[in-house]
Structure formats: structure tokens, C-alpha cells
Amino acid sequence: MCHRLPAAGHAILAGEPPELDLTSAASLDAALAGFRPDIVVNAAAYTAVDRAEDQAELAFAVNATGPGLLGEATARAGIPVVHFSTDYVFDGSLGRPYTEADPPAPASVYGASKLAGERLLLAANPRALVLRTAWVCSAHGGNFVKTMLRLGRERAELGVVADQQGAPSFADDLADAVVSLLPRLVAAPAGDPAFGVFHLTGAPHTTWHGFAQAIFEGAAARGQAAPRLAAITTADYPTRARRPADSRLDCRRSAEILGIEAADWRAGLARCLDALLPRKEANAA
Ligand SMILES: NC(=O)c1ccc[n+]([C@@H]2O[C@H](COP(=O)([O-])OP(=O)(O)OC[C@H]3O[C@@H](n4cnc5c(N)ncnc54)[C@H](OP(=O)(O)O)[C@@H]3O)[C@@H](O)[C@H]2O)c1
Structure with missing residues (x-):
């Protein structure tokens, strides 16, 4: 967002605590009064999925109360x-990609807190767009691509879960989607179909193992040695929080109503790997 919005000609105020705290109405009001934005994009969240199981109060403060306060302040x-939510609002037992009409049933504290946040935000501001996404990666911050590249350097063999389905989503694609929507959202009145909950991930669907395979193929093409990849099950890799086994999101409504197609994550991965692992020829040149 911090790259794509200015590149598209938008002036932005990008805030983080302690200057801008999502859990403080006073902080939100002060930021809005000082900067007077045309729109707010909220990418802040408590995202430590496993830790959230033991820090429910904090997870709910940031992921539920926070978006509620933001809804009130923006209203x-x-x-x-615009607010980001997650495939973890579903428990993953449906057996087909989830549409926005499917009832959520979070299986983790993180998922429950994000679902509560969606609801509080939408109740407070009818001009709210909630984008549920999944498996977000980019060249910045910590994410699955960077973890795989690190583990690939450290280990000769790596087991990756092959029984959880979903779709990687690259942050630059999500940012481009938001940029393209801004003019419409700023002009749209309450009740416009562009507001509400939408699903937006990359495509096509895969598993963590399939994603890891693509990462190591791309890394090998860029000169990094790849580990042997083993397909393991969720039971082989126990985590504190339960993850949905099949949290594929059906993104057709975003295409139909917002005009945004799910971006091919393989192209996003290539851009990400180009940024993280510059090709040897490029170095030589
Ligand atoms: N990553 C994924 O795979 C994924 C999947 C589905 C949905 N999402 C959603 O996408 C959004 C972005 O996720 P992400 O992975 O980019 O998260 P992230 O890397 O953890 O970034 C979240 C940011 O929120 C900030 N933050 C935490 N508490 C705050 C508060 N009280 N006030 C203001 N800022 C606060 C954090 O600051 P500090 O670093 O200082 O704590 C951090 O900069 C979130 O809504 C997340 O739920 C992510």
C-alpha cells in the first residue's frame, strides 16, 4: 500500500502505534482530523494466529474492537x-470454495476476532468494504515465501503440509485492487453494491505443499539450491490454533461487482522472487 498508493498519485498517511492506534478512538479521530483523508484503508491487525489462542483479549481488542472504532470514526x-479480513472466518469443512453467502464458523481465536471485527465495522459504517483474503505474501515483512526460502537454505529436506487447500495472495496485487477501487468507493453512497463483504485471493487454488513447490522451482531458477520437499499432513505439523483444511474462497463476486479478477499468484511469486533473489546475470550486468 505504501508503495502503490503514492505511485498512483495518492497522498497517504501511513500510521502505526503509538502514533496511530487502531484500538484508540481518540487516536483515530486525531489522525482523521489532522490528515482529512477521502478514505481509510485498514491493513492493521493482530495476526499472530497461534499466539492469539492465549491472547484472546488483545486479539479481540485489535481485530474486533479496533475495526468497530474505525467504523465509527470514519462514519x-x-x-x-476498506478493511482486510481472512479466510480463517471459515472452519474449512465445506468441501467447496466459500462464497460470501456461506455462514462463517471460525475455528480459532484469530478467526473469531476477525469475524467480530467485520461485523462491528459494517454495523458502524455502511460505506465499508471488507476484503477477505488469504495466504498473503510479498517481498516485505514475514510470510510463507520468505520462511520457505530461509528453511530451504538451512535444510536439505523439508516437510510441508499438503492437506490444507487455499490460494496465495500477493500484497502488491491486493494493493493494486484497492488502488483501482478508490475512485468508485470515494464517490459511492451507502447502499452501493461495492460495499459489504467480498472474497479476493490469488488464483488458482493449491496447497501449502504446492505453493512451496512453486517457490523452490522459482528459487532454483534463480540459482538457489532447493531442498527435497516432502508432503506431510496437518497431523504431522501440530499448531496451537486450528487451521481450516479447505479455505478456498470463491472470488467471483469480486469480479462481477468490483470488476477485480483474482490475480494469478504464480506471476506474483515471480515478482516476489525477483525482488528477493536477484538473478545472477542481473548481478553480473
Ligand atoms: N498474512 C496473511 O496471510 C493474511 C491472510 C488473510 C488476511 N490477512 C489480513 O490482512 C491484513 C494484513 O495482514 P498482514 O499479514 O500484513 O499483517 P502484519 O504483517 O502482522 O501487519 C499488521 C500491522 O498491524 C499493526 N498493528 C497491530 N496492532 C495495531 C494497532 N492497535 N493499531 C495500529 N496498527 C496495529 C502491526 O504493527 P506492529 O508490527 O507494530 O505490531 C503491523 O504493522 C490483516 O487484516 C490480516 O488479518 C492476512
Whole structure:
């Protein structure tokens, strides 16, 4: 967002605690009054999925109360808001890709807190767009691509879960989607079909193991030695929080109503690997 929005000509205020705290109405009001934005995009969240099981109060403060306060603050300021949510609002037992009409049933504290946040935000500001995404990666911050590259350097063999389905989503694709929506959202009145809950991930669907395979193929093409990859099950890799086994999201509604197609994550991965592992020829040149 911090790269794509200015590149598209938008002036942004990108805040983090302690200056801008999602859990403080006073902090939100002060930021809105000082900067007077046309729209707010909220990418802040408590995202430590396993730790959330033991820090439910904090997870709910940031992921539920926070978006509620943001909804109230943006409604008071008379502006729309874009908010990111997650496939973890579903338990993954449906057996087909989830549509926005499918009832959520989170299996983790993180998922429950994000679902509560969606609801509080939408109740507070009718001009709210909630984008549920999944498996977010980029060249920045910590994520699965960077973890795989690190483990690939450290180990000769790696087991990756092959029985959880979903779709990687690259942050630059999500940012581009938001950029393309801004003019419409800023002009749209409450009740416009562009507000509400939408699913937006990359495509096509895969498993963590399939994603890891693509990462190591790309890394090998860029000169990094790849480990032997073993397919393991969720039971082989126990985690504190339960993950959905099949959290594929059906993104057709985003295409139909928002005009945004799910981006091919393989192209996003290539861009990400180009940034993280510059090709040897490029170095030589
Ligand atoms: N990553 C994924 O795979 C994934 C999947 C589905 C949905 N999502 C959603 O996508 C969004 C972005 O996720 P991400 O992975 O980019 O998260 P991230 O890397 O953990 O970034 C979250 C940011 O929120 C900030 N933050 C935490 N508490 C805050 C508060 N009280 N006020 C203001 N900022 C606060 C964090 O700051 P500190 O670092 O200082 O704590 C951090 O910069 C979230 O809504 C997440 O639920 C992510």
C-alpha cells in the first residue's frame, strides 16, 4: 500500500502505534482530523494466529474492537473504509470454495476476532468494504515465501503440509485492487453494491505443499539450491490454533461487482522472487 498508493498519485498517511492506534478512538479521530483523508484503508491487525489462542483479549481488542472504532470514526468523518479480513472466518469443512453467502464458523481465536471485527465495522459504517483474503505474501515483512526460502537454505529436506487447500495472495496485487477501487468507493453512497463483504485471493487454488513447490522451482531458477520437499499432513505439523483444511474462497463476486479478477499468484511469486533473489546475470550486468 505504501508503495502503490503514492505511485498512483495518492497522498497517504501511513500510521502505526503509538502514533496511530487502531484500538484508540481518540487516536483515530486525531489522525482523521489532522490528515482529512477521502478514505481509510485498514491493513492493521493482530495476526499472530497461534499466539492469539492465549491472547484472546488483545486479539479481540485489535481485530474486533479496533475495526468497530474505525467504523465509527470514519462514519463520523463521512468517509468510506476498506478493511482486510481472512479466510480463517471459515472452519474449512465445506468441501467447496466459500462464497460470501456461506455462514462463517471460525475455528480459532484469530478467526473469531476477525469475524467480530467485520461485523462491528459494517454495523458502524455502511460505506465499508471488507476484503477477505488469504495466504498473503510479498517481498516485505514475514510470510510463507520468505520462511520457505530461509528453511530451504538451512535444510536439505523439508516437510510441508499438503492437506490444507487455499490460494496465495500477493500484497502488491491486493494493493493494486484497492488502488483501482478508490475512485468508485470515494464517490459511492451507502447502499452501493461495492460495499459489504467480498472474497479476493490469488488464483488458482493449491496447497501449502504446492505453493512451496512453486517457490523452490522459482528459487532454483534463480540459482538457489532447493531442498527435497516432502508432503506431510496437518497431523504431522501440530499448531496451537486450528487451521481450516479447505479455505478456498470463491472470488467471483469480486469480479462481477468490483470488476477485480483474482490475480494469478504464480506471476506474483515471480515478482516476489525477483525482488528477493536477484538473478545472477542481473548481478553480473
Ligand atoms: N498474512 C496473511 O496471510 C493474511 C491472510 C488473510 C488476511 N490477512 C489480513 O490482512 C491484513 C494484513 O495482514 P498482514 O499479514 O500484513 O499483517 P502484519 O504483517 O502482522 O501487519 C499488521 C500491522 O498491524 C499493526 N498493528 C497491530 N496492532 C495495531 C494497532 N492497535 N493499531 C495500529 N496498527 C496495529 C502491526 O504493527 P506492529 O508490527 O507494530 O505490531 C503491523 O504493522 C490483516 O487484516 C490480516 O488479518 C492476512
